[in-house]
Amino acid sequence: MNEPMDMEAVLERLKEKGLRLTPQRVEVITLLYQLSHPTAEQVYSLMSKKFPYVSQTTVYSTLKMLKDLGLVNELTYGDRSSHFELTQEEHAHFNCKSCGEIYDVDVKDAHQLQYMLHAEQGYQVDFVRLEFYGTCPACAAGGKSEADAGRTKQ
Amino acid sequence: MNEPMDMEAVLERLKEKGLRLTPQRVEVITLLYQLSHPTAEQVYSLMSKKFPYVSQTTVYSTLKMLKDLGLVNELTYGDRSSHFELTQEEHAHFNCKSCGEIYDVDVKDAHQLQYMLHAEQGYQVDFVRLEFYGTCPACAAGGKSEADAGRTKQ
DNA sequence: ATATCAATTGATAACAATTATAATCAAAAA
DNA sequence: TTTTTGATTATAATTGTTATCAATTGATAT
Numbered sequence: 001m002n003e004p005m006d007m008e009a010v011l012e013r014l015k016e017k018g019l020r021l022t023p024q025r026v027e028v029i030t031l032l033y034q035l036s037h038p039t040a041e042q043v044y045s046l047m048s049k050k051f052p053y054v055s056q057t058t059v060y061s062t063l064k065m066l067k068d069l070g071l072v073n074e075l076t077y078g079d080r081s082s083h084f085e086l087t088q089e090e091h092a093h094f095n096c097k098s099c100g101e102i103y104d105v106d107v108k109d110a111h112q113l114q115y116m117l118h119a120e121q122g123y124q125v126d127f128v129r130l131e132f133y134g135t136c137p138a139c140a141a142g143g144k145s146e147a148d149a150g151r152t153k154q
Numbered sequence: 155m156n157e158p159m160d161m162e163a164v165l166e167r168l169k170e171k172g173l174r175l176t177p178q179r180v181e182v183i184t185l186l187y188q189l190s191h192p193t194a195e196q197v198y199s200l201m202s203k204k205f206p207y208v209s210q211t212t213v214y215s216t217l218k219m220l221k222d223l224g225l226v227n228e229l230t231y232g233d234r235s236s237h238f239e240l241t242q243e244e245h246a247h248f249n250c251k252s253c254g255e256i257y258d259v260d261v262k263d264a265h266q267l268q269y270m271l272h273a274e275q276g277y278q279v280d281f282v283r284l285e286f287y288g289t290c291p292a293c294a295a296g297g298k299s300e301a302d303a304g305r306t307k308q
Numbered sequence: 309a310t311a312t313c314a315a316t317t318g319a320t321a322a323c324a325a326t327t328a329t330a331a332t333c334a335a336a337a338a
Numbered sequence: 339t340t341t342t343t344g345a346t347t348a349t350a351a352t353t354g355t356t357a358t359c360a361a362t363t364g365a366t367a368t
Contacts, residue, residue, distance in 0.1 A: 020335075022345065040325080055347050060326065078230050080355095081325060092267075094277050105275065107267050113246075114286060117259060122291035123248050129285040132268060137276035174315065174364070194354080209318040214355065235354055311368075322357070329350080338341070 002106070004086035007033055010071055017069065024054055028062045032072065032086050037093075037102040039081040075102075077131075092130035098139035105132070156260070158240035161187055164225055171223065178208055182216045191229065191237040191247075191256040229256075246284035252293035259286070 010029055011021055019025075027050060031043050038046075044059040063084055066072035075083040075093070083102060090111055094103040107130060114125035164183055165175055173179075181204060185197050192200075198213040217238055220226035229237040229247070237256060244265060248257040261284060268279035 020344070058346060074232065076230050076232050078228065097280070105271060105277070107271065110267060113261050113264060117248070117261065117286060121259065122294065123259070123286065124289040124294055125286050126251070126288040131283040132271060132277065132279050134280040135278040140276065140278055176316070211318060316363070
């Protein structure tokens, strides 16, 4: 599986842009490395342990800033809130209906589709989003429950 | 391109389920045939011409009912509200960043990916959502503007 | 036809996720 | 130090959607 750029590089990118490395921002970034596709609410909730007075606005604006810099990717699903992930090489997601977990999955050849779309129908593709829905191997084996949803990265 | 089932069949399905074919419901369904991936708000807005006293609640509940019956598919995107389409054979979407239009596109071989995912990694795939983002042929040719977004079907 | 009764509608309020506003606070520049 | 700029916070507003519930409609039995 592809990895996102390391944390030092992310912090460096902020500095380059003249943005301040506040403790709140560092913590949001740290949590993005620790969690699997968290929502803004999950980041906020965990942040509150270290920063009891942090506001949701700070979390939202930090995530938006990181997204605008291209460092973070926002994923929207049918459920209410967005999920966030650190930017990395093109990959797909697998959404398990049993445990609720969102997995990163490699699907080589997926990006081939966009070349076909361009060559055959003239669409200019900037990026592709590919989402699978079903049951993950762990749940299929009966080894996971919904309570495991929202866990940290393995 | 695949076609959704015809309108007679949709209305028949409601009857089968013992649901009433009220004028409001027929109008929502009619609009789904006429529009390209409308939002609930767009359906409501157009409905208001024929039914000045219709409420948003009716539109939402009708769309939800159709979705629960599997006759309609709900698409969620970034910041905006949900878009709806009549159910049809598996297909992908192309989102044009220039005109905002959502196109249905055929991408044969797309569903091959889910077999690979299952065979190689053990994920049981129920369905796939594939979204492309970029510039459509009409916009690339300079022939379309944002004002054309939300048009009816061609 | 009329009574009955569940399905449907629509006005209103509630709701959750997000964004806007304005005041405060902190860091860097002058 | 003072000034300026950026960041954070509390608060309120906005948006899309759902819940509540009384009024209305329509199908069915009588």
